[in-house]
Amino acid sequence: MGESEMQGPGKGVFRLAAIGLFAGVLGGCASVAPPPEAEQEAPPGVVPAIETLWSEPERGWVRRVAAEAEGGDYRHPVQLDAQWLRQALYDIKLREQEREDRTVRLFDAADLDLLVPGLVRGLAEAGPEEAVAIAVAGRRGGFTFFDPVRLTTVRAFVDERGLNLLFGALDEPLPQGETAAYLERAPVGTREGVLIEGNRVWSRGWGSSTPREDWVVLPVETADGALPELPQARRGAEDSEAADTREPTSEGTQAGGSAVPVTIRERLERLEDLHDDGLITDEEYEAKRAEILEEL
Incomplete structure (x- = not known):
């Protein structure tokens, strides 16, 4: 039997096997759903609003x-x-x-x-x-x-x-x-x-x-x-x-x-904060403080 005759059937079997394997892979892909993506947990303290x-x-x-x-x-x-x-x-x-x-x-x-x-x-x-x-x-x-x-x-x-x-x-x-x-x-x-x-x-x-x-x-x-x-x-x-x-x-x-x-207290505290931060002078602080206290 010639070399070409021995190779012919072998090639045919190989092709059929390859086709069958490829079809099986496709069939498996079609029948098995991909795994769902893992849900990402929210960072600590991040909460959805009701x-x-x-x-x-x-x-x-x-x-x-x-x-x-x-x-x-x-x-x-x-x-x-x-x-x-x-x-x-x-x-x-x-x-x-x-x-x-x-x-x-x-x-x-x-x-x-x-x-x-x-x-x-x-x-x-x-x-x-x-x-x-x-x-x-x-x-x-x-x-x-x-x-x-x-x-x-x-x-x-x-x-x-x-x-x-x-x-x-x-x-x-x-x-x-x-x-x-x-x-x-x-x-x-x-x-x-x-x-x-x-x-x-x-x-x-x-x-x-x-x-x-x-x-x-x-x-x-x-x-x-x-x-x-x-x-x-x-x-x-x-x-x-x-x-x-x-x-x-x-x-x-x-x-x-x-x-x-x-409140009067809140206004006085805000005024004190401005004074402590150097945003108003001593004279401005005293004048405004007296003005607020007059409302009592």
Whole structure:
């Protein structure tokens, strides 16, 4: 038998085997679905919103969220006194690790105009297995052209101890031009562990305690009556610029138009902050202080 005759059948068998193998591979691909992509777990503290009560892309948000696995069974719904809450948040400060003698107020009057109505309404509408998360971004105020936009975030809930505020970001500087992106995925505080590094939060409010460097607990004051109106999201370059500089609205009036009173104490403390930062002279401080005290 010639060489060509011996090779012919062998080649045919090889071709059939190759075709059969190829068909089997195709058949297997057609019958077996590819494995699903593994779900990516959200970073600690990043939680989806059940409801967004207020939001501005470059300024912040207030959201109702689910309680953590270790949390829940909260004393919700509860209606906090708006004026008490405003003062309680105003009393919270950041104590810097490198300079224990230096403290920075975390929320100014403009921040409180935006956050307090949503926080009051959120806790009043939340169930026992829900919490309220807030985020606010802005500059520290004063002559802050070169100061970066800073981010502060909080998870808030009420239990038998009082109002719990768990901080996820603590006056954290943001890269220029990326405020909206950071706000979109900003983490709030979590029981699982401390997210802030170095600095710690504290309150000089009566009866306050700090279970952890990122955790403040405040005794609760409740109220009855209508819930505060939510601020309307501001739009346009003028509004964005005003938000970035964190300038307060006139005498504590919200962007939505309803008034959240600014206390005499809050005005005096803000005046003292401006004086301590060297933004006003001794004469200006004394004159303005006397003017405020005349209103008592």
